[in-house]
Amino acid sequence: MKKWQELLISLTGITILYILISMLLKFGVLNNYNRGIMVLIGINIIAAASLNFATGILGQLALGHAGFMAIGAYSAAIFSKAVGDAGMPDVVVLIIALCIAGTMAAIFGIAIGIPALRLRGDYLGIVTLGFGEIIRISIYNIKAIGGARPVLGIPNLIGFTEIFFLVVIVLMALFLMIRSRHGRAILSIRENEIAAEAVGIPTTFYKIFGFATSAFFAGIAGGALAFNQRMIDPRKFTFMFSVEIFIIVVLGGMGSLTGTVVAAVVLGILNEWLHFIDQYRLVIYALLLVVMMIVRPSGLFGTREFSLVGLIKKVIRFTKSNKNVE
Amino acid sequence: MALLETNNLGITFGGLRAVGNFDISIGEHELVGLIGPNGAGKTTIFNLLTGVYLPTEGDILVDGKSVVGLKPYQIVTRGLSRTFQNIRLFKDLTVIDNVKIAFHQQMKYGIFNTLFRFPGTRFWKEEAEIDIKARELLKIFNMEESADKLSKNLPYGQQRKLEIARALATNPKLVLLDEPAAGMNPQETKELMDTIRFIREKFDVSILLIEHDMSLVMGICERIVVIDYGMIIAKGTPEEIKNNPKVIGAYLGA
Numbered sequence: 029m030k031k032w033q034e035l036l037i038s039l040t041g042i043t044i045l046y047i048l049i050s051m052l053l054k055f056g057v058l059n060n061y062n063r064g065i066m067v068l069i070g071i072n073i074i075a076a077a078s079l080n081f082a083t084g085i086l087g088q089l090a091l092g093h094a095g096f097m098a099i100g101a102y103s104a105a106i107f108s109k110a111v112g113d114a115g116m117p118d119v120v121v122l123i124i125a126l127c128i129a130g131t132m133a134a135i136f137g138i139a140i141g142i143p144a145l146r147l148r149g150d151y152l153g154i155v156t157l158g159f160g161e162i163i164r165i166s167i168y169n170i171k172a173i174g175g176a177r178p179v180l181g182i183p184n185l186i187g188f189t190e191i192f193f194l195v196v197i198v199l200m201a202l203f204l205m206i207r208s209r210h211g212r213a214i215l216s217i218r219e220n221e222i223a224a225e226a227v228g229i230p231t232t233f234y235k236i237f238g239f240a241t242s243a244f245f246a247g248i249a250g251g252a253l254a255f256n257q258r259m260i261d262p263r264k265f266t267f268m269f270s271v272e273i274f275i276i277v278v279l280g281g282m283g284s285l286t287g288t289v290v291a292a293v294v295l296g297i298l299n300e301w302l303h304f305i306d307q308y309r310l311v312i313y314a315l316l317l318v319v320m321m322i323v324r325p326s327g328l329f330g331t332r333e334f335s336l337v338g339l340i341k342k343v344i345r346f347t348k349s350n351k352n353v354e
Numbered sequence: 355m356a357l358l359e360t361n362n363l364g365i366t367f368g369g370l371r372a373v374g375n376f377d378i379s380i381g382e383h384e385l386v387g388l389i390g391p392n393g394a395g396k397t398t399i400f401n402l403l404t405g406v407y408l409p410t411e412g413d414i415l416v417d418g419k420s421v422v423g424l425k426p427y428q429i430v431t432r433g434l435s436r437t438f439q440n441i442r443l444f445k446d447l448t449v450i451d452n453v454k455i456a457f458h459q460q461m462k463y464g465i466f467n468t469l470f471r472f473p474g475t476r477f478w479k480e481e482a483e484i485d486i487k488a489r490e491l492l493k494i495f496n497m498e499e500s501a502d503k504l505s506k507n508l509p510y511g512q513q514r515k516l517e518i519a520r521a522l523a524t525n526p527k528l529v530l531l532d533e534p535a536a537g538m539n540p541q542e543t544k545e546l547m548d549t550i551r552f553i554r555e556k557f558d559v560s561i562l563l564i565e566h567d568m569s570l571v572m573g574i575c576e577r578i579v580v581i582d583y584g585m586i587i588a589k590g591t592p593e594e595i596k597n598n599p600k601v602i603g604a605y606l607g608a
Contacts, residue, residue, distance in 0.1 A: 219444035228430035
């Protein structure tokens with residue numbers, strides 16, 4: 029199959045999925061409440077995919093993504109409130125705000141990454157966790173952005189359509205990145221840092237680059253969250269929030285972006301079903317993780333990716349081999 | 355001018371002088387062996403040459419220019435490439451990706467081209483070029499059929515070969531092989547000797563190799579350097595080394 033044919037198949041799949049869900053929403057099979065859940069799932073997908081890029085692809089354990097999301101959320105909120113009455117179309121405000129959110133988070137990602145990425149494994153996890161907390165507590169103490177009081181009156185700019193295409197764009201950008209010389213360099217660091225350096229990969233640069241990319245998309249997820257919730261509160265971006273995102277990554281499989289998508293959807297729906305036993309929800313989460321670690325220690329997908337094109341190729345091959353048997 | 359030259363190279367870890375007064379000169383197209391008892395400092399010398407360790411004394415010249423203080427990935431661009439004693443492949447990546455990663459320095463397209471892959475841009479051109487080059491390289495090592503396998507699933511001998519192929523992909527002038535025959539049976543060692551001779555002719559490279567297998571060292575090396583306790587105790591042709599009383603002493607403990 030040619031490259032453009034593969035692209036066409038993927039785009040068709042995405043369009044069909046979009047039309048299907050829009051139809052379900054339009055004819056009332058899914059109500060507004062479901063719509064809200066889908067937007068939240070979309071935000072979780074972006075956040076978890078960005079964390080997976082740092083943890084599963086680059087191989088550097090990061091536990092402070094709530095901090096980057098907080099930076100993104102505040103940047104987007106402050107920008108949109110500042111230009112609120114300037115009369116720009118909503119989509120333009122949304123795009124600019126998310127770009128600012130991502131860029132601000134990436135700048136912090138670089139600033140934190142340069143010292144922190146000298147560490148490895150658990151140590152890096154602890155340091156990023158610490159930086160995440162530092163960001164949150166700093167926000168508490170900056171009066172100019174509201175301090176401990178929540179920021180209110182953020183315009184609602186994110187609906188189902190916006191989040192759907194945002195998720196598609198973010199995942200596409202990450203996939204394109206992974207399947208290039210830059211992505212191979214990043215993967216080689218995960219696999220064996222010493223060997224990577226020995227074949228000419230500037231590992232320090234790519235570690236910081238990969239970490240900043242991850243922070244960039246986490247910032248976008250934070251911005252989207254701000255527009256969805258219409259208020260942001262520093263209390264939201266605690267360590268537990270980072271852990272929730274981390275659980276999605278672990279469940280889906282470190283190194284598999286499609287696994288992350290599936291895990292985010294499954295956990296999002298599970299979360300709703302479990303509302304009736306509210307306070308025991310986290311117990312079930314924990315049980316789920318324990319069972320998962322016993323049955324499939326590398327997550328739902330491991331490092332494999334689901335691919336529509338790959339599936340179609342398999343079906344074609346299967347039917348062909350069946351014909352040959354006849 | 356020699357391709358690689360070291361002057362009085364040495365490194366001290368705390369109070370331990372692991373390598374000292376190490377002088378070696380390797381010309382173009384030469385095949386030199388580095389031998390010595392366990393713990394003599396052979397791999398330490400490789401780590402010094404490739405920039406993993408910073409020497410505490412002396413100088414390393416590649417093509418007459420000092421490479422001391424450069425990062426390992428910068429030394430690769432000067433034409434030094436290496437393999438590892440304990441194989442260090444990118445285990446969970448495919449064989450072809452292992453080789454492609456080593457072409458990184460020879461590719462130039464940036465992030466913009468990565469994200470916006472319009473037809474006919476640099477991205478497609480360079481990727482297509484590297485795909486052909488990588489497959490050719492695998493073909494030389496008779497591994498083109500394993501291109502899409504994960505490298506951890508290769509048999510041991512092929513993993514060693516893949517590491518050599520990956521080292522060659524960086525377009526080196528001097529290849530450093532750290533115990534390439536470790537864990538191989540006599541038959542595989544024999545094949546490896548042919549491979550080493552072959553890559554020297556085909557890629558026109560010099561080779562410096564560490565090896566414990568004397569049949570291999572004596573069989574293919576033109577010159578041999580023997581070290582013990584971090585110091586050179588003998589240099590010469592295989593014949594000279596075989597009969598050198600100091601070498602025999604170092605190995606047999608006389």
